[in-house]
Amino acid sequence: MPLPPNPICLQCIDYSRMEAKRVHGPQGDGCWKDNACDRKRNHYRHRKESNAKRRGEYADQKAKTAPAKTTETFSIPVLAPPVALLYLYKEKPKDAHLHALAIAVWQGSEKLAEIEAVHCMGMTNTQVNRYLKEVLKVLGNRYGITEFEPPIRMEPTECEIAECPLKDKRHVHSA
Numbered sequence: 001m002p003l004p005p006n007p008i009c010l011q012c013i014d015y016s017r018m019e020a021k022r023v024h025g026p027q028g029d030g031c032w033k034d035n036a037c038d039r040k041r042n043h044y045r046h047r048k049e050s051n052a053k054r055r056g057e058y059a060d061q062k063a064k065t066a067p068a069k070t071t072e073t074f075s076i077p078v079l080a081p082p083v084a085l086l087y088l089y090k091e092k093p094k095d096a097h098l099h100a101l102a103i104a105v106w107q108g109s110e111k112l113a114e115i116e117a118v119h120c121m122g123m124t125n126t127q128v129n130r131y132l133k134e135v136l137k138v139l140g141n142r143y144g145i146t147e148f149e150p151p152i153r154m155e156p157t158e159c160e161i162a163e164c165p166l167k168d169k170r171h172v173h174s175a
Contacts, residue, residue: 082107082143089101117160117161
């Protein structure tokens with residue numbers, strides 16, 4: 001592991017050679033050594049570029065010496081089971097009010113179905129749970145889904161319902 005840079009030498013790189021010699025020479029703190037200090041100042045001034053160049057040369061050398069490997073690439077289709085994603089539109093705190101919820105059914109990367117988002121304003125937790133059980137009953141009959149994937153939290157401002165009160169509120173402020 002390399003030694004850490006000398007803080008006195010790091011300060012010195014900002015000075016001209018004459019100024020550095022005056023500050024660190026015999027009439028200064030006495031640490032100036034002609035050849036060594038000139039070399040160190042140059043090194044410290046250009047070390048980022050030198051290190052980047054050295055890393056690039058090393059990577060090029062390594063790429064040339066490494067034997068070219070040919071890797072066979074193929075895909076095996078996976079029949080993923082359908083899953084129900086539950087989107088909860090609510091603020092960050094765990095006990096925040098649930099603004100709305102939406103549900104989408106996916107199989108792999110294909111969207112099979114989407115249940116329209118509904119506002120949950122005024123609904124109790126019991127009413128929301130009852131609604132979700134009804135949705136699961138329908139999804140179970142159609143797709144064999146018995147539970148939702150872990151819920152995905154969305155910001156209420158991202159609510160996709162066209163008649164959302166948050167959108168009306170934003171409209172009033174912007175006018």
